[in-house]
Amino acid sequence: MPKIPVNIKFVSILLVLGFVFLMAGNGLLSLTNPDEVFYAQTAREMQQQHSWMTPYLFGSPQFEKPIMTFWLLRLSFDVAGATPFAARFFPAFFGIAGVVALYYLGWLGFRDGRKAFVSAVVLMSCGLYVGLSRTVFTDLIFTVFILLSLLAFWWGYAVEKRRQIGWVLFFAFSALAVLTKGPLGLIIPLSAVLLFLILRREFRLVAGGGFPLGLALFCLLALPWYVFMLKTYGNVFVHEFFYNDHWRRLVEAEHPAADRWYYYPLSTVGSMFPWSLFFVAAFAGFVKKLRQAPPFFWFLLSWVAVVFVIFQVAHSKLTSYVFPYFPALALMTGCFLEETHCVRLLKEVPARGPKALYLATGIFCLAFPVGMVVASSRFPQYVTDRTPVLIFAGILAAYLVVYIISSARRRFSWSFWMTAAFLPLLLVFALSMSPHFESYVSSREAGRYLREKADPGAPVLCSKFFARGIRFYTDRQIAVIDINGDGYFSPHPVEYLNTIEALRDYLKKRPETYAVLRKDYVNGLGRLMGDEYRHDVLYVAGDEHIVRIQPKGQGAGKI
Incomplete structure (x- = not known):
């Protein structure tokens, strides 16, 4: 052959x-x-x-x-x-x-x-x-x-x-x-x-x-x-x-x-x-x-x-x-x-520089499993079940211990490939955990709720950061609320509400308005809308709060 x-x-x-x-x-x-x-x-x-x-x-x-x-x-x-x-x-x-x-x-x-x-x-x-x-x-x-x-x-x-x-x-x-x-x-x-x-x-x-x-x-x-x-x-x-x-x-x-x-x-x-x-x-x-x-x-x-x-x-x-x-x-x-022989298996290679670089990299990377354990405890809203995080943190820590030992023994070919595989290993974990955090980085879940619950074709009022995602996942007309904001660096062809007066004029034109807002906007919505309107938080997907805004005295309607 x-x-x-x-x-x-x-x-x-x-x-x-x-x-x-x-x-x-x-x-x-x-x-x-x-x-x-x-x-x-x-x-x-x-x-x-x-x-x-x-x-x-x-x-x-x-x-x-x-x-x-x-x-x-x-x-x-x-x-x-x-x-x-x-x-x-x-x-x-x-x-x-x-x-x-x-x-x-x-x-x-x-x-x-x-x-x-x-x-x-x-x-x-x-x-x-x-x-x-x-x-x-x-x-x-x-x-x-x-x-x-x-x-x-x-x-x-x-x-x-x-x-x-x-x-x-x-x-x-x-x-x-x-x-x-x-x-x-x-x-x-x-x-x-x-x-x-x-x-x-x-x-x-x-x-x-x-x-x-x-x-x-x-x-x-x-x-x-x-x-x-x-x-x-x-x-x-x-x-x-x-x-x-x-x-x-x-x-x-x-x-x-x-x-x-x-x-x-x-x-x-x-x-x-x-x-x-x-x-x-x-x-x-x-x-x-x-x-x-x-x-x-x-x-x-x-x-x-x-x-x-x-x-x-x-x-x-x-x-x-x-x-x-x-x-x-x-x-x-x-x-x-x-x-500098950083990709060699030979133990007799006199390479102090590569050894020091690999050891320093391995020690620094130990911050990842430690950070996973700490973060899963401090931010439970992102991790509903800590068990997979703790298991992976243990696997990653063991991986890094082997990495450090290999580097100390100058088995640099192992160290090289373990360095190259480090990010893909993290990626496997991140993708396996994506159902837990997807709603914080994507509007798919908020879009699904709006498609199922909101009136078909109704425009959606969005916080600036969510506008593109809600458009993609609902195909609805979008208006952006960004009080006192400067707008997009590259202007978008959407109705842009950056004053309280513009927001109230927008609300007056509709019997009800569906909105996807950040939490700070939800908390301040009563002040922004004035006394004529009420709002109900219908659903929360990650950082996206789906809100229905109606004139006071109007029936709550279906949810």
């Missing part, structure tokens, strides 16, 4: 692990508030409107995101229905594709299959990658297109006879990134490549025939949708998409608490968990050896630097914004792990 090439073995292992780490069980938890339901509802309304070009939300065109993610979601819904697994299928699929792409980039860059494989395992098992692969956002798909564009460039750079096709594919994948999240889909990879070529004094490579050909293909792929939107919606699209969702995020903080110089360094280290300590050590070592570093290291540095600078100067900051540099960070970390 012929020997299977090692790269095929590695890729096969990565595909199996990718399914387990990133896709298995994605249908167990209902779509969550507020973002997953935003994307899913937009795709479903595109179905209802028979539209493939214009995203819709709350019955009107919405211009917050480009079209690619909605195309993928609608395709998935057309095949399998608007289910949680269908909605999360393409993020998970791209997550697996990104892992394989990173392996090939590492193989081309390091010329070392083991370093490439270890890097891919680091990527697929770090916290942010697992989280974004299992949820409905644009960031994972956007990042994988950027990764593929940079892989294509490096292929052409490393293999001279592939230079032209490398440029063509670079621009093709950049075009898909632009259709996923906007102009940054070209700005990020092109800036990284140009910076690298300038640092290497090889800018002449841009003059090759593949560059203009690729640029022409980019225009052919990326521009038609934008031209359609500009011709169809004109200044409305320009104002919302380019000004509100791009320029405003550059000059104005959507989340002021995150607008700090240290936000991205700290959140990046945290999001690399459970590889955080290894990443810090890898990055420090990476910087030290840059003088004698091969070109691939300068390429990774250019990649990270461009992403960091672009988003560091912007006032709106979220960890997912810098996600495009996580593949590069995984390559740095994987190279460090392999070079």
